[in-house]
């Protein structure tokens with residue numbers, strides 16, 4: 001403890017108030033542990049303030065405008081006027097409502113909230129620095145500490161974020177007006193979600209991607225519809241190019257990118273958004289004080305109870321291994337809190353869904369056919385196209401399909417992949433099915449409401465069983 005520190009004791013100290021940390025803190029307090037949550041920026045973390053929620057609000061708002069402007073087929077003629085400033089104000093209102101809710105929920109559950117940057121000062125002590133050095137600090141003695149410090153956008157050399165010419169995703173989602181043109185570096189999910197928003201607002205978007213595919217890691221038949229819709233929106237995607245520098249010109253900036261053979265290409269634009277991935281945040285923590293070292297990815301290794309190599313220190317969310325997803329962070333937070341309370345909780349990653357909120361959406365859960373084969377299953381696969389779904393046709397958006405993967409012998413569902421309308425919502429049913437050990441028969445014999453998109457999951461399971469009604473059983 002440094003001179004002048006006030007010291008408090010707590011059963012569980014949680015560092016970081018994102019969807020990992022605040023959920024862990026609420027769960028720990030619910031179980032009856034004295035819990036202190038320390039946050040150095042904004043409750044709700046990246047997800048609520050700068051990530052999931054702002055991006056989805058902007059996606060929905062631009063979909064409303066774009067949908068109205070492109071509904072002639074339905075006999076609707078409209079030319080919506082978009083006030084980007086007001087759209088952003090609405091988005092900020094949604095964020096404020098949610099982040100305010102986090103604070104209220106924490107308090108109502110009895111979580112002690114503390115603002116400041118926490119760093120380890122020993123195996124059972126954190127030092128919390130308020131608002132910067134010299135503005136006072138205090139110490140927390142803890143029994144257990146849950147590290148939930150999240151991640152930040154990766155900067156590439158020569159493209160330091162300045163908020164003016166070179167933007168991070170956080171800065172792009174905070175713009176109160178849009179530029180005429182934008183180069184987006186990276187065709188991952190963040191790059192493609194924001195590119196879609198910008199294109200729907202009339203921005204001239206060029207995506208520069210080092211690999212030769214969009215949304216790497218997702219099966220090609222899921223990304224193809226996204227690629228063609230992006231093209232239809234006027235998004236130009238340049239593959240096999242790595243952005244390497246930019247310079248200011250009289251009219252904006254020029255971004256230069258290089259291919260694998262050393263050839264360069266230049267793109268004139270107003271701004272560049274760099275969305276090449278995120279890196280875990282561990283440098284705020286003074287990990288040396290507890291002899292804990294990040295692995296080569298910069299993350300803190302954990303076991304199935306979210307424990308690090310230091311017995312009473314847990315790590316959850318983006319700072320721990322696995323996909324950087326808000327719902328994964330929250331689940332790990334709940335498990336860490338329960339384990340800290342002595343409960344026999346453990347993590348189970350067999351059905352972690354992932355969604356990309358592009359146009360159309362992509363969502364996956366569990367295993368693909370290839371992964372199932374690699375794990376020794378003989379997979380049975382069923383597919384249902386949205387073009388055969390009555391509900392999809394009534395929404396005017398019938399591109400894509402639901403695919404289910406099951407174990408042929410037992411019928412147990414192993415995974416699902418969806419591209420199309422509401423894929424992010426539809427995947428929930430199949431996640432539950434996998435989690436519950438449901439079979440193709442279980443889902444196929446469940447009566448689904450008509451007409452809904454969800455019928456497609458039932459039909460895909462029927463297809464895997466060879467008796468789909470609304471598609472041919474080949």
Ligand SMILES: Cc1cc2nc3c(=O)[nH]c(=O)nc-3n(C[C@H](O)[C@H](O)[C@H](O)COP(=O)(O)OP(=O)(O)OC[C@H]3O[C@@H](n4cnc5c(N)ncnc54)[C@H](O)[C@@H]3O)c2cc1C
Nearest residue numbers: 016018020040045046047051052118150317318324325326
């Ligand atoms: C544009 C964008 C869109 C996204 N969309 C989605 C989506 O649709 N779905 C999805 O699942 N995920 C999405 N994500 C990812 C999601 O935001 C993260 O996976 C999630 O926020 C991780 O939660 P976390 O609690 O681990 O960390 P974070 O949310 O990053 O929170 C960590 C918190 O810790 C605080 N902190 C750090 N160090 C300290 C310290 N020493 N002391 C005190 N506080 C500290 C930080 O200020 C921060 O508030 C998106 C991300 C971005 C950027």
